[in-house]
Amino acid sequence: MDWSKCCASSWSSSLAACCTSDQRDAADDAVSPSLKGLPQMQKPTAEPMPLPEEDELQEPAATSWFGAASEPVPEPLPSPPEMQISGSTSSIGVRYTAHVDSSKSQQIGVDFEVLDHQNCLVSMVKKEGQAAEWNASRSPKERIRRYDCLRLVNGEGKGSTSKELIAMVSESQASAELTLERPTVIQLRVKRNGSKLGLAVAASKSHLGLLVRGVDANGSILKLNEAQDVDYIAPGDRIVAINGEQLSSQQLAKQLAADEYELTIFRYLPE
The missing domain is CATH 2.30.42.10 (PDZ domain)
Incomplete structure (x- = not known):
């Protein structure tokens, strides 16, 4: 699969x-509570019922247009x-700059992901290449890592898509300055x-x-x-x-x- x-x-x-589409059919999984059957409507009596004496007044039994309730009508279930x-x-994401020199190696040694058009993420830093050489000589805060986001190449590329930024890295000559962002x-x-x-x-x-x-x-x-x-x-x-x-x-x-x-x-x- x-x-x-x-x-x-x-x-x-x-x-x-849906994992791969912004358009989908919304699924409605709300379940309506099932109500018990109500008593059948009864015909009115032939003669009017006599009114009770004032001193005999009591709380009337629950009645409705359906006649005397033989069982209570269930109350609606409470909302979940x-x-x-x-x-x-x-932690708050910060930006840092890494320098790579194409004169030393033909490969930068970094793979990027373009799943997100706006955020070009580092998916892998290879053991060999310019990025590995950079990381070996830098403190942990300055090392290129997975999930870091490429923002600029030689100070340019603001607002560019992920594919456009990767193309700028490939086309850069000699040394390239990569501006990356740590995630928040x-x-x-x-x-x-x-x-x-x-x-x-x-x-x-x-x-x-x-x-x-x-x-x-x-x-x-x-x-x-x-x-x-x-x-x-x-x-x-x-x-x-x-x-x-x-x-x-x-x-x-x-x-x-x-x-x-x-x-x-x-x-x-x-x-």
Whole structure:
């Protein structure tokens, strides 16, 4: 099975999202409570019933146009509690610059992913190449890592798509200055209470988690975002771990069907 083309709703209708498309049919999994049958309507008596004396007035028995109730009409079931989300930002993404020199090696030694047109992510840093040489001579804060986002090449490329930035790297001559961004890390505690998330997600073939392509207007995530004026989950986010485990894309999608979990999300700051 090609997981990159599968629909998230096949794992659970709670996702209500297709992995590879922004267009989908919204699934409505709300269940209406079934009511018991009401008593049959009765004909009125031939003679009017006498009124009781004032000192004999008592609380009248429950009656309706259907006659005396033989059994109580069931009350509507209470609405399930809404989804709850709490969390915090554990680190803020920062930008840094790496220099590569094509005169030393013909290969940069970095693979990029273009699943997200706006965020060009590093999917692999190879053991050999210009990037590996750069990393070997730098502190951890300056080393090129997986999930880092390529923003500029030689100071240019603002607003460019992922493919355009990669083309600029390939066409650069001699030394190239790469401006990259570390992701902002968000930790969320989610309790769905049976609610639909309303996320459209895409599975990464480069094992970079799940890309959030869109947030459904009828889902609980967007309603919470708007009600509390907080972007808990937004388009462009990457769901990279659940309950602290970095799982494959298909495993992450399956775990989203659970009712309660902790999410680790990577977010890239807008230009």
